[in-house]
Amino acid sequence: MSTEPVPAGTVLAGGAPAGAGPALLNLNNVEVIYDDVILVLRGLSLQVPEGKIVALLGSNGAGKSTTLKAVSGLLPSEHGEVTDGTIIFAGEDITKVDAADRVTRGMSLCMEGRHVFEHLTISENLVAGAYTQKNVGADLDEVYSFFPKLGDMRNRIAGYLSGGEQQMLAIGRALMARPKLLMLDEPSLGLAPLLVQEIFGYIKRLNEERGLTVLVIEQNARRALEVADHGYIMEQGRIVLEGPAAELRENPDVKEFYLGLGEEGGRKSYRDVKHYKRRKRWL
Template identity: 75%
Template structure:
């Protein structure tokens, strides 16, 4: 079955089972006038990895900020639609309360505390938890490099090590939903493979639900169960990871295979809108 364009007015159902997170027809505006998300709907089933793909400016990071409650800090707001987590409407819930309820965001650019040690960075992520020792051991189990560097100052870590630390810090809140914003950004290919391998392992071994946004579509679809493609603030295509990897438009414009002359950037293709069958 070919993936179909998602209807804007209804939340999608990517897999059987109860969805942990549902975004239903949400619109987001900044400064009361700039419309960024345009009736976006998606769902994330419990225990699955869902990838949200798209180019720069598509609205991916805004989507995560809408889910995690960070829009007010940037003069943004959800003007219509709803965000539901575990069947509860959290559209107007404050960000700290969302963390307490099991939602954790690892932001783009890592944002570790550079003057603190690795261990202190991790402890800072567990401010909502009493079982800090148990959680930090879990993080060290999945990221043994962090255990070896627990007393090192975070600002002196490499980009890949800081990304592991950022993910580890997000895990310290013991989330039911882990959201990752461009975890491969600025990393060498081997490190990207390692990071996504650990994401898959977290899902497989402890059942962690993951929503990951990425420009590296190939890596994201290798570990995801389901994917959405986003452009200009709306979902334009969805399907299982296999369906998306086999879709000719996705191959050409996101995976870099197919078409004449190899990989093409849609910004460089004059007939882009005509070629993309979902537009």
């Protein structure tokens, strides 16, 4: 076996980040099919090392949200299933484990669009996220200490919160389950740039101050790669590029197709857009 270092931007056969520590989450050649006919994930492999932030990036329809649903066990609700490969969490095969059991094992998911309970108060939303726990009072205090704004508004109806406040609430509700792995699906969706910066600041703090492992799904590649330790890029249900986040930010293809920083700068002509796939080195 070769001992040569693996350069950033190289697709590894097992999806393992080069030089990463032990994996809390490991997807091995996972295939997902909807309605018995629609193949969405095509042998996807990736790892989320314990105590790290991993960003999964890609355009609409790449399969990012399906990946999170496969990990969290929500595929059956949408007539989807993992038909091949394995999902390993904390050293155990959870490929066939139901969604509720995965929560008790230490997974929490913030779904795209936040999905707070609009007719409940902030406090009631948080308590709803702690159904697997007993000492709810201490967990509430911990969330309020991390998100002081939520503490100040704890009796406010969630439906009247701003988008950024609802995203804080969604993250806080996920934290009430005391997760080992926090999964976030498009946390920047529909938020103004300053709020996006604030939300990703909270994500970074959760990782640095509490050692929380995070898998974040994003279209805002620039912001995600600023806080992540490692990144994967998906196209058409496959991982096509991966590496340390700092090196992906400097990758010419990532700059051009995901960060809008092509070598020539400025907006690209329609002719350039037409040759988008042809010019991608990884396709």
